[in-house]
Amino acid sequence: MVLRIPNTIKEQVIFVDTSAFYACFASNDSQHRKARDLFTELARDRWRLVTTNMVVAETYNLVLRELGYHQACQWLEVTQELNIERVMEYDEDVAREILKKNPQKLYSYTDATSFAVMLRLGLDQCVDFSNHYRDFGFFPFKDLPQILATSGSQKKKRK
Numbered sequence: 001m002v003l004r005i006p007n008t009i010k011e012q013v014i015f016v017d018t019s020a021f022y023a024c025f026a027s028n029d030s031q032h033r034k035a036r037d038l039f040t041e042l043a044r045d046r047w048r049l050v051t052t053n054m055v056v057a058e059t060y061n062l063v064l065r066e067l068g069y070h071q072a073c074q075w076l077e078v079t080q081e082l083n084i085e086r087v088m089e090y091d092e093d094v095a096r097e098i099l100k101k102n103p104q105k106l107y108s109y110t111d112a113t114s115f116a117v118m119l120r121l122g123l124d125q126c127v128d129f130s131n132h133y134r135d136f137g138f139f140p141f142k143d144l145p146q147i148l149a150t151s152g153s154q155k156k157k158r159k
Contacts, residue, residue: 013048014141015118016082017128018059018110021051025063025071031129038127038141049127050083052117054110091116098136107132 023035042049056079064072087095095112107115111132118126118138126133127141134140 012046013050013121013123013125014042015114015121015123015126015133015138016049016051016055017114017126017130017133018055018062019129020127021055021059021075021078022062022066023129025075026067035127035129042127042141048083050085050121050123052110052114053084053086054113056082056084058108058110085117085121087113087117088120091120094119102136105132105135107136111136 019031020035020038023029023031024039026032029035060072060075063075091113094116095109098112098115099107099109111130115133115136115138118124124138125141126138128134128138
């Protein structure tokens with residue numbers, strides 16, 4: 001069964017990647033202030049944050065390795081407030097195709113499954129500092145108004 005987010009609420013839903021979560025957590029990350037400001041804005045405007053179970057695991061591993069056990073445990077507490085979409089077998093099939101079709105991009109498996117989930121849910125906005133999502137054709141949160149203004153509301157073609 002493929003689940004999709006209804007169009008009536010889609011405008012207030014955004015996908016969040018590991019790079020944004022980690023930047024928010026790591027005060028020494030170059031994107032820390034930007035991440036904190038973005039998450040504050042998203043909370044103020046009542047955006048629904050969506051991520052995957054694979055992003056949760058990837059973020060936990062990164063926080064554990066770079067910031068330590070206590071920070072990793074704090075991350076797990078934060079995840080209880082998130083909308084976590086489970087990666088399905090269908091998403092993994094799509095992810096494998098994405099990886100096969102884009103060998104030059106070197107997307108991670110987690111990125112590819114995230115792309116697949118976003119496609120399945122009909123999402124095109126994300127919070128990501130790696131540029132992988134933009135490269136694939138999704139819109140970083142703060143770039144969306146700019147992209148729409150310059151492109152005449154045309155979406156980028158997905159790879």
